[in-house]
Amino acid sequence: MSETVTLSLEEALLLCREAAMRAGAGEATAEALARASVDAERDGQATVGIGHLIDYLESLEAGRIDGTVEPELSRPAGAIILSDAKGGSAHLGFDRAFDDLAQTARQFGVAVFSQNNAFTCGSLGYFVGRLAEADLVGFAATNGPALLAGSGATKPVYCTNPLAFAAPVEGGAPLVIDQASSATAFVNVRKAAQEGRDIPEGWALDAEGRPTTDAKAAVKGALLAFGGVRGANIALMVEVLAAGISGANWSLDAPGFTSGSQSPGSGLFVLALDPKLIDPDFSTRLAAQLDRLSGTYGVHIPGLAKAAAREKAERSGIAIDKEIYKRIAGWGQ
Structure with a gap:
C-alpha cells in the first residue's frame, strides 16, 4: 500500500496553485486549475483530482495550455455567452462568465455558455455542480482529442465526450x-497501463481494431462506447453540442493533450436553467422523489457519494499519494 500525505483543503489549494504558477500559469489560471483539481479530489474523484494536475503542469510547460492568456467573452444574444479560451484552460473562461451566466439564467430562465479553443477540462461535473450550488439546473458537454471509436468504426473519431447534469435538492446534496x-x-485505462493491469472486456480495441484487455494496447488503440451504438450516438450528440456549435476543433482534428505544444482546442457547452421560474417547488419535489427512489426502490442516487466524500474532506482533509505530493511540491524547483 502506497504512503500518503494528508492535507487540509486550503493546504492542497496552495500546493496546486503554487505548482501551477511555477509551471508558467498566471494567478488566475493557477487558481482555476487548482480549484478544479482540489474540488475533484475532495469529492472522491481521484482520477481527475490532484494527480490529474500533473497533466496540467506538463501541458503548461509544453505550451499546450497558455497559462497567461485571458479568455475573450462576448454576448451575441441576451441569453448566450461565448468564450474564446485562446488556448488557455477551460476553467478560466467559465470562472470569468459564471456570475453573468447565473444571473442571466435567473433573468431569462435559461442561459448558454459556449466555449472554444480550450484545453480539456477534467471533471465535467465540476461545472454543473457549481450551478446546482447556485440553485440552478445545469447540463454540460465537452470534447477533446479522438480516443473513442464511433459506431461501426475501429479507429478513434470522438473523445470520451462526457456529459454532466446537476440539479439542486432541497435540504440535501445536489x-x-x-x-x-x-x-x-x-484516465482509467492509462492508469491501468502504467500499473501493468489488464482492463475488462468491452472497454477498448487495440491498434488493429481487435478487442483487447491489454491496457497498454488499448492506449494505442481506441476506447469503446458504453452501450454500443447508443453510447456512440451520445458521443456524436456531445460532439455537435461541444465542438460543432462552439466552433471548436472536432475531436478528429484536435491535437493530443499529452504531447506536442498545441492546444487541443476543445469545446465546452453549458446550459443553465432556473427551475423556480417553472415550478417554485422543484427542489422540494425533487428531494422527495429522490428519497422515494433510494429508500423504497433502492436506486443509487448520483451525487450522494460525492457529498459524503466532501464532508469528510472538509472535516479531516484529503490523503494523496506521497509520490504525487512530492512531484507537485517540487515542480519547477
Whole structure:
C-alpha cells in the first residue's frame, strides 16, 4: 500500500496553485486549475483530482495550455455567452462568465455558455455542480482529442465526450450525474497501463481494431462506447453540442493533450436553467422523489457519494499519494 500525505483543503489549494504558477500559469489560471483539481479530489474523484494536475503542469510547460492568456467573452444574444479560451484552460473562461451566466439564467430562465479553443477540462461535473450550488439546473458537454471509436468504426473519431447534469435538492446534496460516452474514462485505462493491469472486456480495441484487455494496447488503440451504438450516438450528440456549435476543433482534428505544444482546442457547452421560474417547488419535489427512489426502490442516487466524500474532506482533509505530493511540491524547483 502506497504512503500518503494528508492535507487540509486550503493546504492542497496552495500546493496546486503554487505548482501551477511555477509551471508558467498566471494567478488566475493557477487558481482555476487548482480549484478544479482540489474540488475533484475532495469529492472522491481521484482520477481527475490532484494527480490529474500533473497533466496540467506538463501541458503548461509544453505550451499546450497558455497559462497567461485571458479568455475573450462576448454576448451575441441576451441569453448566450461565448468564450474564446485562446488556448488557455477551460476553467478560466467559465470562472470569468459564471456570475453573468447565473444571473442571466435567473433573468431569462435559461442561459448558454459556449466555449472554444480550450484545453480539456477534467471533471465535467465540476461545472454543473457549481450551478446546482447556485440553485440552478445545469447540463454540460465537452470534447477533446479522438480516443473513442464511433459506431461501426475501429479507429478513434470522438473523445470520451462526457456529459454532466446537476440539479439542486432541497435540504440535501445536489443530484450530480457525470459520465463519459466511453465504457470508461481514458484516465482509467492509462492508469491501468502504467500499473501493468489488464482492463475488462468491452472497454477498448487495440491498434488493429481487435478487442483487447491489454491496457497498454488499448492506449494505442481506441476506447469503446458504453452501450454500443447508443453510447456512440451520445458521443456524436456531445460532439455537435461541444465542438460543432462552439466552433471548436472536432475531436478528429484536435491535437493530443499529452504531447506536442498545441492546444487541443476543445469545446465546452453549458446550459443553465432556473427551475423556480417553472415550478417554485422543484427542489422540494425533487428531494422527495429522490428519497422515494433510494429508500423504497433502492436506486443509487448520483451525487450522494460525492457529498459524503466532501464532508469528510472538509472535516479531516484529503490523503494523496506521497509520490504525487512530492512531484507537485517540487515542480519547477
